[in-house]
Amino acid sequence: MIEEAPKTGRATSEGRAAERRLRVAVLLKTNAGGMWILPQVTELLRRGHEVVVILPAGDGRLTQELRRRGVAVAESPFDFRISPRTLHGLLGLRRLIRRLAPDVMHYHLLASAFAARFATFGMTLGRVHMVAGPLYLESPFIRRFERLLWRLDDVVICGCQHASDRYGELGCPPHRRPVATYGVDTDRHRPDWTAEATPNGVESIDWRAHADARAKARAELGVATDTFLVIMVAYVYPPIRLINRGRGIKGHDVLFPAWRRFSSQHPGARLLIIGGGWDAAGEIYRRQLIDQFGIAASPDITWLETVDDVRTWYAAADVSVSPSLGESHGAAVEAGAMAVPSIVSEAGGLPETVDERSGWVVPMDDAAALANALHLAYEDFEAGRLAERGRAARRLMEERFDNRRSAVAVAKTIEAVAASRRHG
Incomplete structure (x- = not known):
């Protein structure tokens, strides 16, 4: 099942301003965790972009919150597991992405990154990988693959400086591994949260x-x-x-x-x-x-x-x-x-x-x-x-670590990737 807004036309009477409006597809391997994408999705929408979030099937906490906020959600045909149906699932994900026709794919967590890279191989779109946690880079086995696969990403946004340093060790140049934290909602998390807002x-x-x-x-x-x-x-x-x-x-x-x-x-x-x-x-x-x-x-x-x-x-x-x-x-x-x-x-x-x-x-x-x-x-x-x-x-x-400022940095990076694709 897909909940999606109609594709914005590129050549319309709205003029050149519409050319800056993007369609962004966000891919995540969980529909329960990953609530930290919400500030980023909110910022992209605030800037006038269209966003569809691709999640595993089911009514998880993240799915519920996105729908409550009116954000478009699509069910992933791929279940992010290695099984006899892996190829079938990736092909289904590829068809879904083609149908959504995003300008930029934005994906979080390693399993999502693997899926997005393979499902969009050969497509003309921007790819932005955001690293939620760098633990997988401690594995020599995974590093061996990631040393090659990061090159399929236009940008690897690193959630901490440590992750950026580790990608640097894998040969990723500084301009392709900026740091933007997932951060924290400093309004919601404050010691006097029971008091009236200032x-x-x-x-x-x-x-x-x-x-x-x-x-x-x-x-x-x-x-x-x-x-x-x-x-x-x-x-x-x-x-x-x-x-x-x-x-x-x-x-x-x-x-x-x-x-x-x-x-x-x-x-x-x-x-x-x-x-x-x-x-x-x-x-x-x-x-x-x-x-x-x-x-x-x-x-x-x-x-x-x-x-x-x-x-x-x-x-x-x-x-x-x-x-x-x-x-x-x-x-x-x-x-x-x-x-x-x-x-x-x-x-x-x-x-x-x-x-x-x-x-x-x-x-x-x-x-x-x-x-x-x-x-x-x-x-x-x-x-x-x-x-x-x-x-x-x-x-x-x-x-x-305020997540609103981080969300702005992520949105600007996505816009820059889309612009470089248009003018490259």
Whole structure:
């Protein structure tokens, strides 16, 4: 089933202005995740372009939200899996793209990139690949292919500087690997989100509203106001055989040993984990983690699988941890926007999300270093310095990671690719 707007005519009485109006097809391998494309789609529409988003069949969260906003959606004939029907699915995707006749294909996530490149091979259109996470570039097997296949993209927009550097190692020149973060909605994610919006969009945090939200959230958790509370927000993804030697990517298996070291010295501290298994395999892995580290028998650890609004729990927290083995910017940008300082690993783009005023960076896969960073955060907590770190984190998100500015950069890149195709 296809929901699409009619193709805008190129030679009409509307004049040359119509020539700048584009049709953009966005391809994504998931209809549930990927909500981070919404600001980009919104910006393209605001600029007068037509957008159709191609997603797997089904009524996932992303599909529902796009339809609610009146955005055209098309079901992908390709299911983004390798199977005996792969060629059939790719040919079906190619027919769909021909029918939609986009000026530019814009695709996110590696499976979408592979599908878009092969399905549009030989077509005269622009191709813009946006890298949500650079973890796949850690695989020598995948790098071998990507060293060749990136050349099919007009531009590889990198969601973090780390990804751009990795594509540079594969021979991609700087002008074809610009950086534009997926970012965070700094209006929605703000420490006083329960307060009324500030008139005229002037940034002014109501810290009293923040304190009230913090007290309410802690009361729901049964955590006292003087308790040091650490939060980790991340889905549990199943181990990937080709990457990280078959370990989960989010670093839960690093955090739990680090927490044991830390909590043995600070037994009153609490750890809050938010996030269930991303899929059935992810949930199996989550259960394995619970059994392996004895989480169910640990009164100092609370694990919430799914929450309606993560802002509530960030408001309760003193510090966020992202001990990932592979990441772009992850939860650290939401935490920072909520004025929560972060401890991040050196993996991927995570070090880009903090500075010396707003958080800590630790070596990847180093439980001892993570425990030490928790101790440093606890010292700041006791000394009353964490609040200023949180304010610094908020300022950093506003300056570098606001997703509206990122969406403008993405839209301009798409327009530039289309223009170069017209005039090339």
